[in-house]
Amino acid sequence: MARSASIDNQAKVIDWKLEEQNSPSIEEFQTFSVHTRAGWTSPILSYLKDGRLPSKPDEAKQIKKRAAQFTVLNEEFYKRGFLQPYLICVEEEEAKYVLEEVHGGICGDHMEASPSQERS
Numbered sequence: 001m002a003r004s005a006s007i008d009n010q011a012k013v014i015d016w017k018l019e020e021q022n023s024p025s026i027e028e029f030q031t032f033s034v035h036t037r038a039g040w041t042s043p044i045l046s047y048l049k050d051g052r053l054p055s056k057p058d059e060a061k062q063i064k065k066r067a068a069q070f071t072v073l074n075e076e077f078y079k080r081g082f083l084q085p086y087l088i089c090v091e092e093e094e095a096k097y098v099l100e101e102v103h104g105g106i107c108g109d110h111m112e113a114s115p116s117q118e119r120s
Helices: 042-050 057-067 092-104 115-119
Strands: 070-073 076-079
Touching (some): 042 057, 042 070
Antiparallel strands (some): 070 076
């Protein structure tokens, strides 16, 4: 376009047609996370996000009661408390990974026993 504007000979000027596009040219597909097992968070998340409850009345009552302690913020699942910060909730596999990292990985050097503790 810049080149066509600088040409001296007006016969060689190309007409440019500009179109305003109001919608994306690529369709976005809604994605869903896939869980291999239903963990402890599944029924609570299902209730908080979609309002779905188990068909058994006793289970539904229990889920409603437990769900009052949790919230979903920015697609993350948190446990909330009266005098504590929001705590992120994780499934069993992720919890194991976090514990391994804290006790053996990233923080492992800071968690070792002192030399006086090792002697006893």
